[in-house]
Amino acid sequence: MPLFLKILSMRYGAMGRRVNVMAGITLVVVMTMPFLAANLRAAEPIRILALGDSLTAGYGLPREDAFPAKLQAALRRDGMSVIVYNAGVSGDTSAGGLSRLDWAMAMAGGAPMDAVIVELGANDGLRGLDPAATLANLDALIARLADKGPAVLLTGMKAPPNLGPEYGAEFAAIYPHLASKYGIFLYPFFLDGVAAIPELNQQDTIHPNSAGVDIVIGRILPYIKDMLKKRVKRQ
Numbered sequence: 001m002p003l004f005l006k007i008l009s010m011r012y013g014a015m016g017r018r019v020n021v022m023a024g025i026t027l028v029v030v031m032t033m034p035f036l037a038a039n040l041r042a043a044e045p046i047r048i049l050a051l052g053d054s055l056t057a058g059y060g061l062p063r064e065d066a067f068p069a070k071l072q073a074a075l076r077r078d079g080m081s082v083i084v085y086n087a088g089v090s091g092d093t094s095a096g097g098l099s100r101l102d103w104a105m106a107m108a109g110g111a112p113m114d115a116v117i118v119e120l121g122a123n124d125g126l127r128g129l130d131p132a133a134t135l136a137n138l139d140a141l142i143a144r145l146a147d148k149g150p151a152v153l154l155t156g157m158k159a160p161p162n163l164g165p166e167y168g169a170e171f172a173a174i175y176p177h178l179a180s181k182y183g184i185f186l187y188p189f190f191l192d193g194v195a196a197i198p199e200l201n202q203q204d205t206i207h208p209n210s211a212g213v214d215i216v217i218g219r220i221l222p223y224i225k226d227m228l229k230k231r232v233k234r235q
Contacts, residue, residue, distance in 0.1 A: 045081040046228060047108050048072075049150070051097055052119030055190060056088030058213075060202050065210040067119075070217050071224070080228070083108070093123045094137035101141055105148060115151040115227060118142070119190050121174065125159035131170040138174065142182050151231040153223060154179050155190040185227045187220050 050056050050068040058066020063086075072084035087104035089096065097120040105113055118141065124134040138154075145152050156175035159168045179186035191208070193215045194200045200212035208216060 043081075044111075045083045046114045047111060048082055048084045048224075049087055049104055049107065049113045049116045050084055050119065051101070051104050051116055052088045052155075053092040053097075053123055054088065054090035054207060055122060056117075056119045057086065057090050058088065059090045059207045060204075061207075061210060061213070065213060067213055067216060070213050071221075074217050074221055075224070078225075085113075088119075091123060092120065093127070093129070094120045094134045094141070098137045098141045101144060112148075113150045115153070115224075115231060116145055117153045117155065117224070118145075119155045119157075121157040121171075122190075125157060125163070125171055128163055128167070131167065131174060134171070135174045135177070138178055139181075142178055142184065146182060151227050152182070152184040153187060153227050154184055155187045155220070157190060158195075185223060187223045190216065190220070192216075192219055 048071075050071070052067075056067050058069070063069060066086060066088070068084040068086035068088070072082055075082045075084075085104075085107040087100075087107060089100070097118070105116075118138070120138065120141075121134055124131075142152060142154070154175055156172065159171040161168065163171075175186060175188070178184070189195075194208050194212045196205075197212075198205065200208060200215060202209050
């Protein structure tokens with residue numbers, strides 16, 4: 001074969017091999033794009049909304065000592081990639097929580113919330129509001145969450161004893177009733193292990209201090225982990 005033909009053959013042969021290699025790389029990239037996208041979604045942090053009143057907001061505490069911040073830190077120490085959004089408003093009632101639900105659910109900038117902790121009702125009890133109204137507000141709130149799809153943990157609350165045993169029993173029954181009705185997770189009493197213990201509360205004897213929040217986190221954490229674990233299994 002003449003020399004110039006050998007050169008042409010070598011050039012186009014190499015070019016052909018390069019084209020084949022590039023085509024192969026392109027095909028691999030195109031085929032793996034769905035898997036890469038799925039992995040990126042899987043790598044996104046779990047978004048948890050803490051919707052509540054001053055007990056969630058961290059009344060009287062530095063931001064880093066509030067319930068949402070300490071919950072986020074505890075979950076991250078256990079190796080979970082999470083962001084906990086503080087949607088607590090001091091003085092809020094069940095009606096107030098219901099009215100601002102859509103705003104709170106948008107705190108992640110349009111990304112969906114994976115789980116919601118509902119801590120509401122304490123101010124309803126302190127004001128002696130009709131338990132039937134509290135029940136109706138929380139019922140409507142949880143029904144709207146059911147439409148949005150996140151896992152939900154409802155935290156129970158107790159009414160002040162000075163309102164009488166009948167009021168207290170009707171009020172306390174709200175939370176297990178709603179948990180059963182909607183099949184959501186229930187933590188029976190948000191202030192379990194903290195209420196009425198002076199050294200775990202601020203001077204107002206109502207709001208936990210930093211040590212008190214630590215107790216709340218330690219006791220509620222297994223419930224939150226269970227909720228997140230079962231949520232992952234359902235996906």
